[in-house]
Amino acid sequence: MKKANEIEKALILLKPYAEKFTPKQDINYFDYYKDKDGVLISADYYGGENYCEDCVGKAKEELSKRENLPKDFAEFVPMVESSPEKEGFCYCEICGEIIEAGYLPNEQTIYYWLNQHDWELDLKKDHKHCYMLYIVLECYRYYNQDDSLYIDIKKYKKLADKVIKAFNL
Numbered sequence: 001m002k003k004a005n006e007i008e009k010a011l012i013l014l015k016p017y018a019e020k021f022t023p024k025q026d027i028n029y030f031d032y033y034k035d036k037d038g039v040l041i042s043a044d045y046y047g048g049e050n051y052c053e054d055c056v057g058k059a060k061e062e063l064s065k066r067e068n069l070p071k072d073f074a075e076f077v078p079m080v081e082s083s084p085e086k087e088g089f090c091y092c093e094i095c096g097e098i099i100e101a102g103y104l105p106n107e108q109t110i111y112y113w114l115n116q117h118d119w120e121l122d123l124k125k126d127h128k129h130c131y132m133l134y135i136v137l138e139c140y141r142y143y144n145q146d147d148s149l150y151i152d153i154k155k156y157k158k159l160a161d162k163v164i165k166a167f168n169l
């Protein structure tokens, strides 16, 4: 475990700030509409986008304004994803906020953080970024080299170094 020390250190630094951020809670999507008799009809060609609990009403309104809705269309019915897991973070299509979901590690997210230029972040004030970094870094605990989701520990260490530096600014 010696190798992982700086990652644990970064996690300890991030945790109190990460806990101050509350992501949106529900991943809503529209895969169904109700017809005029109240029957649920699959319409997953409208789906694919995620909306948080605060924006789902607006999303429903917008979708209902579309042309070429089926003749028997009455209204769209939002569904909430249960136990969602996503590669990377899940964002609301309308407000852009993070919606809570099981996070599966992916290289692009780490790549983004390692290469994003704006490391002048004041992490103590930026609870959302602390939350994201915490979740990304925490993954190193759960996946080993035999796992398809494993990411080279060196990348986590590099990212942890950046976090520790940012806290010492």
Ligand SMILES: [Zn+2]
Residues within 6 Å of the ligand: 051, 052, 053, 054, 055, 056, 092, 093, 094, 095, 096, 097
């Ligand atoms: Zn939203």
